[in-house]
Amino acid sequence: MRYLHLTIRGRVQGVGYRAWCAREAERLGLTGWVRNRASGAVEAVFAGPDEVVTALAQACRAGPPGARVDDILAHEASEAALAASGGAGPFVVLPTL
Structure with missing residues (x-):
C-alpha cells in the first residue's frame, strides 16, 4: 500500500479538477481525498x-x-494522511481549506 500526498498548482480551480480527480481515483479503486x-x-x-x-x-x-x-509537489505519506477524510473509506472531495 502506498500513500502519496500531492499539491497541484496552476489553473486547477474552476475547471473541474477535483471532480476529475475523484472520478479517476474511484475508477482505479483508490482511497483518499481531494480539496x-x-x-x-x-x-x-x-x-x-x-x-x-x-x-x-x-x-x-x-x-x-x-x-x-504548472507544478506538482509530491511526497510520500502514511495512513495518517487519510484522517482528513475520516479514514480508509471511499475517495472523497473535501471542502476548501
Whole structure:
C-alpha cells in the first residue's frame, strides 16, 4: 500500500479538477481525498497499490480539459494522511481549506 500526498498548482480551480480527480481515483479503486486550497492549489492524497497511485499521480500532470498544471509537489505519506477524510473509506472531495 502506498500513500502519496500531492499539491497541484496552476489553473486547477474552476475547471473541474477535483471532480476529475475523484472520478479517476474511484475508477482505479483508490482511497483518499481531494480539496481546493485557498491559495488556488488543489491538494490530494491517494492510497492504494504503488503502480496505480503512480499512474494517477502522472495523470494529474495533465488533469482534465481546461486545466493547466504548472507544478506538482509530491511526497510520500502514511495512513495518517487519510484522517482528513475520516479514514480508509471511499475517495472523497473535501471542502476548501
